[in-house]
Amino acid sequence: NAGVTQTPKFRILKIGQSMTLQCTQDMNHNYMYWYRQDPGMGLKLIYYSVGAGITDKGEVPNGYNVSRSTTEDFPLRLELAAPSQTSVYFCASSYGLGTGVSGNTIYFGEGSWLTVV
Amino acid sequence: AQTVTQSQPEMSVQEAETVTLSCTYDTSESDYYLFWYKQPPSRQMILVIRQEAYKQQNATENRFSVNFQKAAKSFSLKISDSQLGDAAMYFCAYRSYNNNDMRFGAGTRLTVKP
Numbered sequence: 001n002a003g004v005t006q007t008p009k010f011r012i013l014k015i016g017q018s019m020t021l022q023c024t025q026d027m028n029h030n031y032m033y034w035y036r037q038d039p040g041m042g043l044k045l046i047y048y049s050v051g052a053g054i055t056d057k058g059e060v061p062n063g064y065n066v067s068r069s070t071t072e073d074f075p076l077r078l079e080l081a082a083p084s085q086t087s088v089y090f091c092a093s094s095y096g097l098g099t100g101v102s103g104n105t106i107y108f109g110e111g112s113w114l115t116v117v
Numbered sequence: 118a119q120t121v122t123q124s125q126p127e128m129s130v131q132e133a134e135t136v137t138l139s140c141t142y143d144t145s146e147s148d149y150y151l152f153w154y155k156q157p158p159s160r161q162m163i164l165v166i167r168q169e170a171y172k173q174q175n176a177t178e179n180r181f182s183v184n185f186q187k188a189a190k191s192f193s194l195k196i197s198d199s200q201l202g203d204a205a206m207y208f209c210a211y212r213s214y215n216n217n218d219m220r221f222g223a224g225t226r227l228t229v230k231p
Contacts, residue, residue: 031217042121042208042221043162050217058218088160101169104150104212106219108162 002026004109006091012115013081021076021112023091031096032074033058033106034066036087043090049074050096081116088113119144121211123222130199131230137184138194138225140209147171148214151185151192156206156224165207168192170214196227204229 004025013019025032030051035043045058049068063085065077074093078085089112095103120143130136142151153165168176168185175183180200184193196203209222 033217033219037160040223042223044221045218048217056217090162092162101150101167105152105164105167106212107164108154111160111162113160 004091004093004107006089006109006112008112009110010113012117013078015081015083015116017081018077018079019081019114021078021089021091021114023074023076023109024072025074025091025093025107026072027093027107028071029093029095029107030071031094032068033092033094034064034074034076035090035092035108036060037090037111038087046076046089078114083116086114086116119146119149119211119213119220121209121220121222123207123209123225125225126223127226127228129228129230130196132199132201134199135195135197136199136227138196138207138209138227140192140194140222142190142192142209142211142220144190144211144213146213146215150212150214151183152210152212152219153181153183153192153194154208154210154221155203156208157204162208166194199229201229201231203227 033048034046047066049055091109094106151168155163206224212219
């Protein structure tokens, strides 16, 4: 099973450049998420989506944009990259609310390491 | 907003011994879910164990078990018969029953000594 797949795994960006992190899941999950993990820290939610066409901000949305045109895909766009965006980014998915602990378990991709220089 | 606290930045255990990782959380909700994730050096987030708040029975998964104390808002992870492959960062996480966010603690780095 592929699960949640993110690309690229590694990327170096120059300050001011833009890029898109791709994410796709094959588990037919309604909910998808983007988290970032700074060194030595836990994960913080950037954006999430509860279904195609619906997105909402998380804890740290500034400098990012998302879209959700299909159930499977949830790309994250970084506009005008800044050194503060150097982090590991995780895409994740789950079934959603009201589906018990199994449905509320979030499954993660392998992470994308981004460095902004 | 809910917060999750892991008070032990680092822990160490001898191979084959038992270790307990602490987690406390702050919430005013009565229904929620709690999770432990393992993050090895590869950085992948791997689900270890999960618990529904309304269930009093502690969850177990092979060598991993939790001690869930709802009144104390505590959710500790016990690893029995520790193995070298258990060495990783461990994150405690809280998910509300009614919204979409999952809150993570700062993590505990577990070292397993041969």
